[in-house]
Amino acid sequence: MFLEWLEHHLLTCPIKYFYGVDCPGCGMQRSIIELLKGNIWDSIQLYPPLIPLIMLMILLVINIKIHSGTWLKVLKAFFIADVIIIFINYIFKFL
Amino acid sequence: MEYNDEQKTNETASENRGFDMGDNNKQTQTSCSRKELKLPAPNANLILIFGIISILTACCVTVLAPIFGIIAIILAVKSKKEFNRNRDLYDENTFEKVETGKTCAIIGLIAGIILIIVTLIIVSNLNSVDVIDISWDRLGY
Numbered sequence: 001m002f003l004e005w006l007e008h009h010l011l012t013c014p015i016k017y018f019y020g021v022d023c024p025g026c027g028m029q030r031s032i033i034e035l036l037k038g039n040i041w042d043s044i045q046l047y048p049p050l051i052p053l054i055m056l057m058i059l060l061v062i063n064i065k066i067h068s069g070t071w072l073k074v075l076k077a078f079f080i081a082d083v084i085i086i087f088i089n090y091i092f093k094f095l
Numbered sequence: 096m097e098y099n100d101e102q103k104t105n106e107t108a109s110e111n112r113g114f115d116m117g118d119n120n121k122q123t124q125t126s127c128s129r130k131e132l133k134l135p136a137p138n139a140n141l142i143l144i145f146g147i148i149s150i151l152t153a154c155c156v157t158v159l160a161p162i163f164g165i166i167a168i169i170l171a172v173k174s175k176k177e178f179n180r181n182r183d184l185y186d187e188n189t190f191e192k193v194e195t196g197k198t199c200a201i202i203g204l205i206a207g208i209i210l211i212i213v214t215l216i217i218v219s220n221l222n223s224v225d226v227i228d229i230s231w232d233r234l235g236y
Contacts (some may be wrong), residue, residue, distance in 0.1 A: 019218045022185050027155035050162070053151065060147050064140050072195045075147075079199050083150060083206045090210065094217065 006033055024090045049085045056082055133186040137174045142167050143197035149203030153210050160207025167200035 011029070015023040031047035043050060059075045145167035153160035171193050178185050 015214060015218075020169065021214070023214060025156075035114055040191060049154070053154070055149060060144065067189065067192065069191055072191055075143075076195050076198060079147065079150065080202065084201060086135070086154060087210075090213070095235070 003036055006036075022090075024086060027063055043085060049082060052078070052082045052085055070089050119150050134184055135186055136189040136193050137177055137185075138170045139174070139189055139192040139196070142170050142174070142193050142200070144196075145170070146196040146199035146203060149200055150206060153203060153207035160168070160211065163201045164204030164207060167196055168204070171197035171200070 013023050013026050014023060016026055027047035028050060031043040031050045034043040034046060035050065040051075055079050057077075059071070059078055063071050063075050145163045148165065149160060149164035152163055174193050175190070178187075178190060
């Protein structure tokens with residue numbers, strides 16, 4: 001029920017709406033819905049950086065709760081990896 | 096003989112050192128208990144959160160991307176200044192968080208600006224909209 005309601009109430013991307021071009025975050029909402037349904041492979045196909053971003057959020061919460069240098073290093077590495085994945089995803093959309 | 100005397104003096108010195116070490120240990124313990132009383136870095140968690148949100152906004156709302164990065168960098172610089180003003184008040188180890196937040200914010204800021212420029216370039220060279228629209232239609236929103 002909730003997922004059906006979500007599917008009918010997706011937010012439209014302003015860049016997509018005005019220019020007809022995908023922005024770097026297009027596909028994230030559909031990907032989240034697919035992930036909530038349990039189709040992990042479909043969500044990866046729709047928007048590959050989603051799962052790394054969720055892991056980054058989890059790492060952020062861990063870093064706020066616990067203070068240690070190693071967790072901060074892990075967070076930084078994940079952040080850089082996420083940026084690279086987002087760039088690759090956005091470039092491959094137009095190739 | 097002189098050598099032996101030196102050795103003896105060294106031994107006594109080492110013994111004394113041993114006593115001193117004990118005293119030092121006590122002192123370090125007390126200093127550790129004092130360290131816990133020190134304040135954490137100002138706005139450390141906020142800087143970390145803003146630094147990481149900067150890349151999330153670069154994904155979702157491309158226009159807003161650099162704002163969070165700039166706010167995080169300004170807060171980091173301010174907290175560093177406060178730390179330099181009175182070093183005894185704040186705990187030095189908590190400033191690792193501020194620095195990681197700052198680096199994340201800088202990377203996020205640069206990435207956001209590059210993504211905005213790339214989208215502007217793509218929007219300005221719109222000759223093949225139909226080709227781009229295929230993926231959107233195929234997925235069925």
